[in-house]
Amino acid sequence: MHLASGTLNRDYARYTRRKIALIASGLLLLGLAALYGIATGAARIPLADVIRSLAGAGTSRRFDMIVWQIRLPQVLAAVVAGAGLAVSGAVMQSILRNPLGSPFTLGISHAAAFGAAFAVMILDSGTMTSTSLGAVAMTNPLVTTASAFAFSMLASLFIVAVSRMRGAKPETMILAGVALGALFTAGTMFLQFFADDVQLAAMVFWTFGDVARASWGELSLLASVTLAATLYFLLNVWNYNAVDAGDETARGLGVRVTRIRLWGMLTASLVTAVIVSFLGIIGFVGLVCPHMVRRLIGGDNRFLLPASAVLGAVLLLMSDTAARLILAPHLLPVSILTAFMGAPVFMVLIMKGRGT
């Protein structure tokens, strides 16, 4: 049923190329930011030595140790967490058709914080020790991480189950998430009230999202989950675009809306749960990045999702590098900086968005 003799629309091709060029520029910026992030910190390493160390071309043992044991895992954790949180936020906003969709607003982060507090208080994982790097570590981080993960997945499954009963409507998911967030916040406060000084400090410390926590083993798990989930999201970009056009239109285009929404929600929650469980709560990246990208290149998920992943990685990586420098030689957890930056950036986006 060809309606008229169509040709390849040159303006559209140019428009598409511009989006691809922006994503490619983002990747280039990410590479440069990663190199700078590895070189920068309490001990500065010349860029040439960073490159030599990464290429295995021989540099001092001290530089090798800093690059491979400290900076590279931290930089990669920032890249993976930033990309994972941003792409999950973008998917949540798309399938819920709500600009406030994010792991933060849907209570998943609150559930993880409760899980960590639960582990500290009830499972006794929370005696703190100071590490040689000045960071604080839990005596039993595995139990804390597992508990945080279990509660955040429990929250996601609850949201999905409630939505399933009500026909997987976006508003049901959001309201269930908001209610659950309030419940877990109350639960955390309850535990904090009865905690002793050490336990309370451990609970509060855990909520400071910090990409320096990840070891190589944890990083490979984070990267595997984020990569697999991102691949799943990218395979579904057409479906997310259709859902954006409205449930009825999407069904008319052959998209199984309920299934796409539930699986999308579950996968985005899984990524968030894994990241938050290992690194703590890192707010605003999942909420703000998709909005910034949408303003730059529009809401087409074919470009929005990869661009959100790239911008999320760049943003968290640059924030983490800045957090290392601001109070040097003290290290500031990146979540404090993202929270400080996120709020005004979001306000600017709202104000600029008015009237358009």
Add this chain to the structure above:
Amino acid sequence: MILRIDGMRFSYNGHPVLHDVTFEVGQGDLVAVLGPNGVGKSTLLRCINGILKPSSGVILVEDETVLKLEAMAVARRIGYVAQHQTTGKITAFDAILMGRRPHIRLRAAAEDLQIVDGAIKSLHMEKLALRHIDRMSGGELQKVAVARALVQEPRLLLMDEPTSSLDLKNQVEILQLIRRVVREHAVAAVMTLHDLTTAFRYADQCLFLKNGGIHAAVAPQEITADIIKDVYGLPVDIHHHNGFPVVIPK
């Protein structure tokens, strides 16, 4: 025959909405579904493309049972224009390209882009192609929705009030295009309409729904004042202009 419906019933929460619906639509036919608000016109369209599941009856599209087909297979046979359109930060071109979803596996091919370009030209939307749909008027958005259903290249087009937000010129343009597409490509179209005069002008057959069932299925030339009075409860005069009936309330 493209569409065949036999003894279809649909209930919502135990309350019967449609009952004993039986009709056929052949190649090149444009059928208008008419009736008062809330009679079940939109529900009928949603049952035909499987969005809603009828409680009984048979719905065949080119001799295949719709409810037994995969959702994508249904979308390759049936194009659907919903009554309400959602906006977003996406260009008209991309919104229309979504109509190719049932034919696309991973990425749009050059042929998909050409088909979309063809639809844009047919609907004279060249200047709107790269405009975000959240900056469009209701009428422009409705044209995008119709174009999206057309690029699905379906055998059957279902349209729920496709001209409700359009001005007179755009109404005529869209309905003429739909009628041309239906005739030239030997497909079929079923659309709900409120404007009786428009329906009589463009439809080959008019289905009047009353109390959840088909009250009358007639060609526009066979419309009588009694049918209109029975269905809408309003006395009218029927005049003819250029061979088409025009309804004037008394």
